[in-house]
Amino acid sequence: MKLKGKVWKFGDNVNTDEILAARYLITTDPIEMGSHLMEDIRPGFPGEINTGDIIVAGENFGCGSSREHAPLAIKGAGIAAVVATNFARIFYRNAFNMGLPIFESAAAVQAFNEGEEIEIDISSGRIRNLTTGKICHVQPIPIFMQDLIDAGGLIKYLAKQRD
Amino acid sequence: MGMTIAQKILAAHCEQDTVEPDEIVMAKLDLALGNDVTAPLAIETFRGSGVKKVFDREKIVLVLDHFTPNKDIRSAQQCLVVRNFAKEYDIPHFYDVGDVGIEHVLLPEQGLVLPGDLVIGADSHTCTYGALGAFATGVGSTDLAAAMISGEAWFRVPHSILFRYKGELNSWVSGKDLILFTIGKIGVSGARYCAMEFTGPVIKSLSMDGRFTMANMAIEAGAKTGIFPPDQVTEEYLESRAGRDYTFYFSDPDAEYLDIIDIDVSGIEPVVACPNLPSNVKPVREVRGVTIDQSVIGFCTNGRLEDLRIAAGILKGNKVARHVRTIIFPGSQGVYLQAIREGLIEIFIEAGAAVSTPTCGPCLGGHHGVLAAGERAVATTNRNFVGRMGHPKSEVYLASPAVAAASAVAGELTHPDDI
Numbered sequence: 001m002k003l004k005g006k007v008w009k010f011g012d013n014v015n016t017d018e019i020l021a022a023r024y025l026i027t028t029d030p031i032e033m034g035s036h037l038m039e040d041i042r043p044g045f046p047g048e049i050n051t052g053d054i055i056v057a058g059e060n061f062g063c064g065s066s067r068e069h070a071p072l073a074i075k076g077a078g079i080a081a082v083v084a085t086n087f088a089r090i091f092y093r094n095a096f097n098m099g100l101p102i103f104e105s106a107a108a109v110q111a112f113n114e115g116e117e118i119e120i121d122i123s124s125g126r127i128r129n130l131t132t133g134k135i136c137h138v139q140p141i142p143i144f145m146q147d148l149i150d151a152g153g154l155i156k157y158l159a160k161q162r163d
Numbered sequence: 164m165g166m167t168i169a170q171k172i173l174a175a176h177c178e179q180d181t182v183e184p185d186e187i188v189m190a191k192l193d194l195a196l197g198n199d200v201t202a203p204l205a206i207e208t209f210r211g212s213g214v215k216k217v218f219d220r221e222k223i224v225l226v227l228d229h230f231t232p233n234k235d236i237r238s239a240q241q242c243l244v245v246r247n248f249a250k251e252y253d254i255p256h257f258y259d260v261g262d263v264g265i266e267h268v269l270l271p272e273q274g275l276v277l278p279g280d281l282v283i284g285a286d287s288h289t290c291t292y293g294a295l296g297a298f299a300t301g302v303g304s305t306d307l308a309a310a311m312i313s314g315e316a317w318f319r320v321p322h323s324i325l326f327r328y329k330g331e332l333n334s335w336v337s338g339k340d341l342i343l344f345t346i347g348k349i350g351v352s353g354a355r356y357c358a359m360e361f362t363g364p365v366i367k368s369l370s371m372d373g374r375f376t377m378a379n380m381a382i383e384a385g386a387k388t389g390i391f392p393p394d395q396v397t398e399e400y401l402e403s404r405a406g407r408d409y410t411f412y413f414s415d416p417d418a419e420y421l422d423i424i425d426i427d428v429s430g431i432e433p434v435v436a437c438p439n440l441p442s443n444v445k446p447v448r449e450v451r452g453v454t455i456d457q458s459v460i461g462f463c464t465n466g467r468l469e470d471l472r473i474a475a476g477i478l479k480g481n482k483v484a485r486h487v488r489t490i491i492f493p494g495s496q497g498v499y500l501q502a503i504r505e506g507l508i509e510i511f512i513e514a515g516a517a518v519s520t521p522t523c524g525p526c527l528g529g530h531h532g533v534l535a536a537g538e539r540a541v542a543t544t545n546r547n548f549v550g551r552m553g554h555p556k557s558e559v560y561l562a563s564p565a566v567a568a569a570s571a572v573a574g575e576l577t578h579p580d581d582i
Contacts, residue, residue: 015548017548017550022200022529023528026230026235026241027241028203028204028241040550041555060351060352063352064287065287066287066301066303067303068303068305072204086355088355090287090302093302093306094302142187144317153305155208155211
């Protein structure tokens with residue numbers, strides 16, 4: 001499976017308050033959450049996103065609160081995946097549990113710029129920059145995490161275990 | 164190879180003799196916690212799964228503390244989801260306006276978390292309970308939903324970093340200053356995915372309230388949990404609270420640590436974390452003169468009795484500066500009531516401070532003290548990210564109750580000795 005989209009670049013330590021401010025934690029609707037994505041650090045961002053675009057960010061992406069509203073807002077805004085140098089741990093587990101594809105690649109973060117078109121080949125772990133031709137690889141994930149993805153998230157994984 | 168406390172608790176909960184760092188285990192939980200922000204999503208997921216019963220209604224705790232008493236219609240609707248669920252499933256540990264406290268003050272106070280427990284909470288500051296020698300960590304709503312169904316959660320066994328604090332504490336230096344200093348030293352991802360283990364002679368003589376404050380902010384260094392070896396202080400705290408048996412776990416002498424960090428506290432002065440990261444730490448005297456519009460004292464980080472006593476000690480006989488809105492947030496009804504009995508609330512009101520019912524309120528920009536553009540607050544909370552307490556152009560300085568109270572009186576960031 002391949003994901004193809006335009007890069008939106010963010011820095012280090014993007015926290016969950018920045019991803020979705022707490023004043024919007026009064027809904028469980030991902031589309032509504034998505035309409036406020038990154039509002040305090042990049043006003044108007046949701047309106048610029050084309051469905052399938054990809055966020056590329058630095059270290060410790062998603063630090064701070066445990067709000068699963070953060071990955072839900074990213075998904076709800078039409079972002080297909082997040083590539084970062086690394087992720088804060090609660091955000092990391094939330095993304096796998098609820099089904100937002102995320103990838104760790106310090107090289108990609110270094111080499112890719114905003115506006116470039118990239119393609120992530122999920123099965124081979126290869127990211128190709130279609131604008132510059134540069135190719136990077138993502139950190140392999142533990143087998144358990146792959147099982148979560150294959151099942152379609154934690155709840156479906158547990159249902160499968162029960163059967 | 165020996166094991167750390169963190170490894171031992173996880174091993175005991177997945178019926179293995181040993182667990183290794185980075186190993187992924189499914190473990191049985193002693194408690195799963197949700198609040199009015201995270202539980203509605205979890206309940207939606209739970210109901211969507213088709214499962215009709217919870218694994219153990221005694222081991223689920225639901226605390227409506229973030230946007231309560233409800234700040235608007237939508238937060239009331241969100242709480243209604245939890246209120247209905249708690250009623251339908253007859254959840255005994257359901258806390259709402261009247262008996263609610265801020266979750267991480269409330270649960271230990273009620274004896275719901277005990278040493279050796281494995282706890283998840285759909286709230287990042289669940290790591291607070293590590294102060295009791297429990298393994299407690301923040302997760303998301305899907306994890307909470309799964310836990311309500313199965314009573315289990317998956318864990319990547321963390322590496323541990325050992326912190327050893329020694330030396331003599333300077334006056335006014337508290338658990339808050341120690342943890343801010345530590346985060347300033349290692350950075351907001353300095354303990355990412357690790358367990359922080361707090362030890363040393365300074366920790367041994369630190370009160371339970373001080374330990375809760377330190378463990379609370381482990382997440383601010385990216386940690387999975389912050390954990391204290393239990394001791395006599397723990398035991399005394401539990402004496403009137405524990406309603407079931409518990410186990411003290413200790414790290415083996417040959418346990419393996421990712422790093423060992425020695426901190427001599429003798430050189431530490433009262434500090435603040437400047438905007439916009441908890442790691443942006445400076446001695447308060449270096450930023451003296453920065454004016455403030457608001458001082459908020461309390462919350463899950465510093466809303467315990469010792470914190471209110473310290474703040475009252477400074478405010479007694481003083482008035483808060485005319486332009487500084489000072490608001491006290493006791494962490495629970497129990498703390499509030501005891502503060503009344505000790506005369507602390509009278510001191511706060513006479514000093515010109517307001518006192519709120521327990522709520523997370525302004526800490527996350529919810530209600531009861533949200534900031535306007537250009538305004539600045541000193542807060543005993545745990546985060547100072549962009550827009551955390553309100554407008555994206557407002558600012559938050561994190562500090563101890565002593566510094567927050569002294570600054571309220573002076574009208575600017577101030578060392579408690581300087582008022």
